[in-house]
Amino acid sequence: MSELVDEKRVLIVGLGLIGGSLAAALRADKTSGDAEAETATLPGRVNIVACDADPDEVAQGIAMGLIDGGDVRLSHALLDGVSMIVLAVPVMAMRGVLHALAPLLESASPELVITDVGSTKSTMVNDAVAVFGAVPNNMVLGHPIAGSEKSGVAAATANLFERHKVILTPNEHTDPQAIARVMALWQAAGADVLEMDVSHHDQVLARTSHLPHFLAFSLVDTLARQDDRLDIFRYAAGGFRDFTRIAGSDPVMWRDVFMANQEALLDALSDFEAGIARLRQAVEQRDGDAMLVTLGRARHARHYFDSLLNQSSYQAEYTMQQQGRLRYRVSPGGNVQGRIRVPGDKSISHRSIMFGALAEGITQISGFLEGEDSLATLQAFREMGVAIEGPDKGRVSVHGVGLNGLKMPPGPIYVGNSGTAMRLFAGLLAGQRFDSELTGDASLTARPMERVADPLRQMGAVIDTAEGGRPPLTIHGGASLKGIHYDMPMASAQVKSCLLFAGLYAEGETRVREPAPTRDHTERMLNGFGYRVERDGDTCWLEGGGKLTAAPIDVPSDISSATFFLVAAAITPGSDLTLEHVGINPTRIGVITILQAMGADLRLLNERNVGGEPVADLHIRYAPLKGIDIPVDQVPLAIDEFPALFVAAANAEGITRLRGAEELRVKESDRLQAMANGFDVLGIQYRLLDDGIDIVGYDKGHALAECQYGGGRVDSLGDHRIAMSFAVAALRASDDILIDDCANVATSFPGFIELARHVGMHLEQEAE
Known part of the structure; x- marks a missing residue:
């Protein structure tokens, strides 16, 4: 839960599942969690009152400790001191509530803010215009994307909104302070809050919520009218149960939603019917490719949808704003041994x-x-x-x-x-x-x-x-x-x-x-x-x-991915590593040429041609490196590999100089600056130029067993190559290196952590 909301008295109109759960969430935010505190008046504790046409719901809410009082009708007494009104009635009942509320607002506090929870916003706009002449500046239309098949205040739960979205749909006249307060209210309930245009909201929800409910109700009704319906339901598999679960929702509520969002729902239904017709035609014509297009596209789209729901990494964000940030913690020491194959190019x-x-x-x-x-x-x-x-x-x-x-x-x-x-x-x-x-x-x-x-x-x-x-x-x-x-x-x-x-x-x-x-x-x-x-x-x-x-x-193994392990072996005494089936396209082997020029013991074995691309196994053993002036003609052939090569330079005797690499400034990050920033943290000396960098390694006569630099916390800036390069650097550091913002490593190198551990690196990941 977030910090306490800045509201002293909140009125919830409509004490059903949503209204009751909001009250429960605010209660959970305001109390210490013990039974006695749930009814105690604490400093800063919000006072929650409710209005519901069913007196039993009001009584139940009081008995559950969710509200401090309530009534079956709106009145001046109920609104006394209220700073926030949450309208949680069915969408088709909203206009009547606004009519009843309008005369009471004349004497309401100037600080009053009104919001709602309706799943269609165009209807709410029309109702507000019909009653007030326009949507009041203190009215912030909202919609929590959460629910349950159960209904009524008895089903209320304090965690209903946790990690769910609430969409606010303000217009250009809405008071920014009102928006901020409604946002704080929902954040206190554990929700993620975002804003959206009214019409776009209704179109999106018609497709993602209203249409699925429409189809589930229709499918269950269709099957329930079959002669063999008992066997259909008796032997239904999990897929049927999962899809039709939402048909257990309140039919009155969904009737109202379908009516309120009629136009957008019918548009969504037309698109769905066209898709069904295409798939039906493919089945009728036994057109396997056409079926595969639809089924494959749907399967992988579903995987992407899962990544959004689970806040996992599948395709970066639409994902990056959703998922948590990852940090690498890499400890010094370890060796680099074995035989591995990195992912495809x-x-x-x-x-x-x-x-x-x-x-x-x-x-x-x-x-x-x-x-x-x-x-x-x-x-x-x-x-x-x-x-x-x-x-x-x-x-x-x-x-x-x-x-x-x-x-x-x-x-x-x-x-x-x-x-x-x-x-x-x-x-x-x-x-x-x-x-x-x-x-x-x-x-x-x-x-x-x-x-x-x-x-x-x-x-x-x-x-x-x-x-x-x-x-x-x-x-x-x-x-x-x-x-x-x-x-x-x-x-x-x-x-x-x-x-x-x-x-x-x-x-x-x-x-x-x-x-x-x-x-x-x-x-x-x-x-x-x-x-x-x-x-x-x-x-x-x-x-x-x-x-x-x-x-x-x-597809041969990616030489850019192989580079991190080539450098890891090149800088770590005792290393002996073979990377299998690596692409050695002549336009990509700058990293091999540069490492060999620096003195790396790197050999190409089993060279062959696969599908028009040359490949080889790369065998590398530790040997002391020396700083060089990187040939300008090799720069385009190693442009993606330079962050890792900079780590090699920091572990080489003397100075390594790079020029003609201004392209590095417009990659996923400004890689020259990003590496320089990290070198500052670790204590590696350098001189940064517009198109390159000079990197100072160790002095002649330096004991090779000694650490080359310190540890610390560096920021990868979300750049996968920066993150992996500093992970390799930890092999010769004197202390742990913490690397922030590493989630994007999956974009280019799935399995990097496992391979790093396999060859002997000490790498862990943790949430930032």
Whole structure:
């Protein structure tokens, strides 16, 4: 429960389940919890009175200690000293209550605030306008999303609203102080409070609450009228019981709700009927792909819904605002030993789904990274009508629809924390016939997107960005794209890939020149799907208008994920570690080149080619490292690996210098600044520049067994690579390193904690 609400006397009109439970929650907040305190008058204790047409409900509320008094009708005496009125009557009875209340308000306290609990707000607005001429400034319309099949004050429970949402729907004239007081009231009951527009509230609730109740009542009624209804109910499985449980709710209340929210409910019902018709047609025609589209999309949408309810991590937030923040506590010492396989490459996982969806035929994928960002990409294509089986232990089957087979998604496409997905999707969606919107989590929506929007506009795309060129991106479909020759101002595989995706839909040739080599997964995969991409030196190009043919993909382990363990072994005496099946694409191996240049004992074993991508097993043993000047031509080839490489530099003899890495400032965080901030905490010396950093390691002759720096508490800024890098740094620290805001590690590296412990690191996670 929150702190005490600043109300001396509250009047609850309608002492049923909701009104009674609110009284119980306020009582729980105001008392010490013992039986005697529940009826004692304590300093600051709120006085609660009630009005209910049923005298037995009032008497029951007094007997239960929920209210201090009450009556069956509203009166001046009942309102005397009241600072808050909560209207908890059925929605169809609300206008009558407001009529009875209106003459009493003339002598009410100027501090009085009125709120309600109705599940439809447009009706409440209409009632207020009919009685008062407008919604009074001191009236804050609200709706607690909580309930039970039981009714009446006898069913009241103090925890009914805990961890449930209460939606407030104020207008532009509502008194901010009134809003704050109503918010405090519900927070005292344990609820999470948010605000929403009236019409949007009614539309959302029509789909998420009113329609499910409507369907449950209808289904139970339909089956109850069958001749074999006894057997139907006798042998009904758990799924039937779960779905129809809500049909046990108060029918009078739900009749009123259906009538009050008629328009929005009928709109929701029309959408549902259209969906039922599509699924029925697929069953009638034995169209397995069409059924799979609906069933797969629904299953994974349900998993996402579960993540919101359970405040767990599945696709970051719509999730991050819901889930608790996580902290890592990593203790010094340990060693790094064994043989492990890190998850699949995220860049290739994204592209495998994208190209598989746009291909003709079924693409079989193995080694798919089941991280939040990759799953968000997978779900996005389900929403655009692509049938996808899995993922199941890294195996996914994508039933391609061809370059022109995508369908308009039902809403914004959410790509989580992935800049790769957003930028590649921008190019892909620029060539579609339908409008679309791309959005992501709080971190992603702060990142620049004009670097893809500008060249796409040069191709003829119509794209709107938010202020500062940031997400969400609104892409207007139906544009005629034309190929361009584009010189990238800075090396970026994401920009290059975005333009190649758009080039698939463009007239003529799309040619991209990069100032330095970047990862070439897109070009390799396009060629693997039979779509010819040419390259000459620093330039690649393709012709629009071709087609992709499905091909199998074996996703290698992600070298970016492997980097954390490569550095862990490189800095820890006695380490001996093998990482299996790691992708060693020439455009990604900067980290290997840099570590070897620093003196790491790192060898590539069992080199082979899998699905167009080179892979190898990486064997690394501890050897003393030396600081180097990192070659500028290696910077684009290790751009995502630098946070971990900075930890290697802090454990090397001498100074390591990095230049030409300004791209690090526009990643999930400003990674140059984020690492520098952490170095300040640990006592690692550095010099920060606009485009790089100098990191001071240990002096020549330093005893290798000694700790290199101290411990402390650092902030990852929600950046998974910063979090994992400082976890590795703890191996050579003198004290624990606490790392805040680590929940996003799941976006790129599911299972990081387990693998870290497996190789010998001392890592625990805890709630912040």
